[in-house]
Amino acid sequence: MTATEETQDVPWGDVTPDAARRLMVAAVEAFAERGYHATTTRDIAGRAGMSPAALYIHYKTKEELLHKISTLGHTKAVNILATAADADGTAADRLAQAVRSFVIWHAGHHTTARVVQYELDALDAEHRAEVVQLRRQCDAAVRRILDDGVKSGEFEVPDIPGATLAVLSLCIDVARWFNVQGRRTPDEVGASYADLVLRMVGARPRS
Amino acid sequence: MTATEETQDVPWGDVTPDAARRLMVAAVEAFAERGYHATTTRDIAGRAGMSPAALYIHYKTKEELLHKISTLGHTKAVNILATAADADGTAADRLAQAVRSFVIWHAGHHTTARVVQYELDALDAEHRAEVVQLRRQCDAAVRRILDDGVKSGEFEVPDIPGATLAVLSLCIDVARWFNVQGRRTPDEVGASYADLVLRMVGARPRS
Numbered sequence: 001m002t003a004t005e006e007t008q009d010v011p012w013g014d015v016t017p018d019a020a021r022r023l024m025v026a027a028v029e030a031f032a033e034r035g036y037h038a039t040t041t042r043d044i045a046g047r048a049g050m051s052p053a054a055l056y057i058h059y060k061t062k063e064e065l066l067h068k069i070s071t072l073g074h075t076k077a078v079n080i081l082a083t084a085a086d087a088d089g090t091a092a093d094r095l096a097q098a099v100r101s102f103v104i105w106h107a108g109h110h111t112t113a114r115v116v117q118y119e120l121d122a123l124d125a126e127h128r129a130e131v132v133q134l135r136r137q138c139d140a141a142v143r144r145i146l147d148d149g150v151k152s153g154e155f156e157v158p159d160i161p162g163a164t165l166a167v168l169s170l171c172i173d174v175a176r177w178f179n180v181q182g183r184r185t186p187d188e189v190g191a192s193y194a195d196l197v198l199r200m201v202g203a204r205p206r207s
Numbered sequence: 208m209t210a211t212e213e214t215q216d217v218p219w220g221d222v223t224p225d226a227a228r229r230l231m232v233a234a235v236e237a238f239a240e241r242g243y244h245a246t247t248t249r250d251i252a253g254r255a256g257m258s259p260a261a262l263y264i265h266y267k268t269k270e271e272l273l274h275k276i277s278t279l280g281h282t283k284a285v286n287i288l289a290t291a292a293d294a295d296g297t298a299a300d301r302l303a304q305a306v307r308s309f310v311i312w313h314a315g316h317h318t319t320a321r322v323v324q325y326e327l328d329a330l331d332a333e334h335r336a337e338v339v340q341l342r343r344q345c346d347a348a349v350r351r352i353l354d355d356g357v358k359s360g361e362f363e364v365p366d367i368p369g370a371t372l373a374v375l376s377l378c379i380d381v382a383r384w385f386n387v388q389g390r391r392t393p394d395e396v397g398a399s400y401a402d403l404v405l406r407m408v409g410a411r412p413r414s
Contacts, residue, residue, distance in 0.1 A: 033328075035242025117383065118325055121240075162391070162399045165384070166377060173380035176324065177372070184369075192369045200403050 012072065020058040022048045027065040031115045036066060036122040066119060067127040073109075073116040074134035080105055081141035091149030092203045098145060099171060099197045100190035106174040107186035113175035142167055146201060156202030167197050219279065227265040229255045234272040238322045243273060243329040273326060274334040280316075280323040281341035287312055288348035298356030299410045305352060306378060306404045307397035313381040314393035320382035349374055353408060363409030374404050 011028075015021040026047035030039040041062050045055040059065045084098035106113045123131060143164045149155030157163045174189060184192075218235075222228040233254035237246040248269050252262040266272045291305035313320045330338060350371045356362030364370045381396060391399075 034244045037241045037245035114325075118321075158402075159399060162396075163403065166400065166403050169380045169384060170373060170377050173376045173383070176380070177376060189369075192366060193373065195365075196370065196373050196407050199409065200406050202406065 014072075015068075019048075019050065019054065023050070023055055023058055024065065024069060027062075028069060028112050028115055031066065031069075031119060032111045036062070036115075036119045063122070063124055063127070066115075066122055067124075069112065070116050070120070070123060070127070070131050071134070073112055074131055074138070076105065077102070078134055078137045078141070081138050085141040085144045091145055091152055091154045092198055095142075095145045095149065095155075095167075095201065095203075096194040096198060098142060099167065099194045102168075102171040103174050103190040103193045104186045106171055107178040107189055110175040110178045113172070117172060117175065138168060139164055149201060149203065154203055163201060166200065170197065221279075222275075224265075226255075226257065226261065230257070230262055230265055231272065231276060234269075235276060235319050235322055238273065238276075238326060239318045243269070243322075243326045270329070270331055270334070273322075273329055274331075276319065277323050277327070277330060277334070277338050278341070280319055281338055281345075283312065284309070285341055285344045285348070288345050292348040292351045298352055298359055298361045299405055302349075302352045302356065302374075302408065302410075303401040303405060305349060306374065306401045309375075309378040310381050310397040310400045311393045313378055314385040314396055317382040317385045320379070324379060324382065345375060346371055356408060356410065361410055370408060373407065377404065 010021075012021050012024045015024055023044060027039075027044045030043050030047055034043075039062065041055050041059075042052050044062070044065065045052045048055075059068070080101045081098050084094050084101060087094050087097060089097075120128065120131065143160060146155060146157055146160050146163055146167075150157050150160065170193065174193075178186070178189070217228075219228050219231045222231055230251060234246075234251045237250050237254055241250075246269065248262050248266075249259050251269070251272065252259045255262075266275070287308045288305050291301050291308060294301050294304060296304075327335065327338065350367060353362060353364055353367050353370055353374075357364055357367065377400065381400075385393070385396070
């Protein structure tokens with residue numbers, strides 16, 4: 001499990017300077033391979049070809065690195081889902097787009113997504129509270145689409161909070177099982193999952 | 208996150224002698240809290256109130272403990288799904304039962320399930336191959352129900368392997384998000400997910 005999954009675009013391209021960016025890439029790799037608690041800042045610096053002292057210029061603690069990774073990952077998730085929720089089109093179009101793009105992100109960035117999802121408990125209380133807020137925004141975006149679809153008569157959903165949770169869960173778990181050597185591309189999984197989710201909410205698949 | 212989730216029945220009650228059982232409980236707790244690689248056999252022995260020497264009487268390595276936890280967890284999963292697949296009733300009845308019982312297990316044993324799912328890469332090659340075989344049996348049980356439902360005209364599933372993967376993924380991810388302090392009981396999640404999955408395969412919910 002390496003960062004090669006993310007080499008098509010420059011991973012964490014928004015993070016500057018480049019040394020700070022390379023340390024984030026190294027931290028994601030190390031956390032994914034060994035877990036947060038088994039990783040030292042020395043390991044991370046070494047993977048990035050730097051000294052521990054050079055790491056401390058950019059990040060005071062290992063937790064600061066995890067916090068940054070988690071915040072950027074969750075902000076991306078909010079953007080993907082809110083963009084789909086705010087788009088034009090029917091509720092079915094917007095739900096299909098939300099699922100497709102959220103799945104493609106989790107498949108294409110599965111290493112980062114695993115770290116973000118499985119190491120939440122390692123964040124300190126304040127940082128965890130920030131991330132929980134971002135997760136509520138993800139939830140709200142999907143719930144908004146389901147509400148709209150029920151109101152317009154497109155969807156039939158007896159339990160909107162429960163269906164919202166299931167839709168997000170299905171997409172997030174792609175990060176666990178997705179295999180770059182597997183038979184399905186991220187786009188194929190995204191298209192297939194969009195159809196499955198439309199069925200879950202009682203809409204007919206559009207294809 | 209502790210083993211208290213499993214205190215209604217004795218956790219790992221089939222494992223004897225009792226010292227070996229207590230070490231497994233301690234290992235699951237430690238792996239879940241700190242990750243496999245950050246846990247030492249000394250940590251595990253300490254949690255079980257034993258000396259490291261006492262641990263070695265029962266388990267030669269930390270990997271042997273993970274292997275045992277993973278094998279028992281996966282064997283339970285195979286039993287749950289094969290029992291539902293082999294039961295009498297319509298394909299819809301059997302699929303609902305498979306999902307309900309698999310979800311209830313993942314909610315009720317979420318700490319164990321997280322360890323089993325997230326630490327697969329820590330198994331050695333031979334043990335990992337054994338576990339992969341058990342996972343194929345889980346897959347085969349669900350696929351058998353979907354095949355039967357398509358043949359009988361109960362289900363409409365364009366991509367049976369893809370739908371099988373999605374059904375299992377949805378149930379497994381319950382272990383990630385389930386919270387014993389949350390609003391939903393394992394039974395409620397199981398019932399709700401059985402309905403969502405029946406929709407996914409193009410059957411009408413029975414309720």
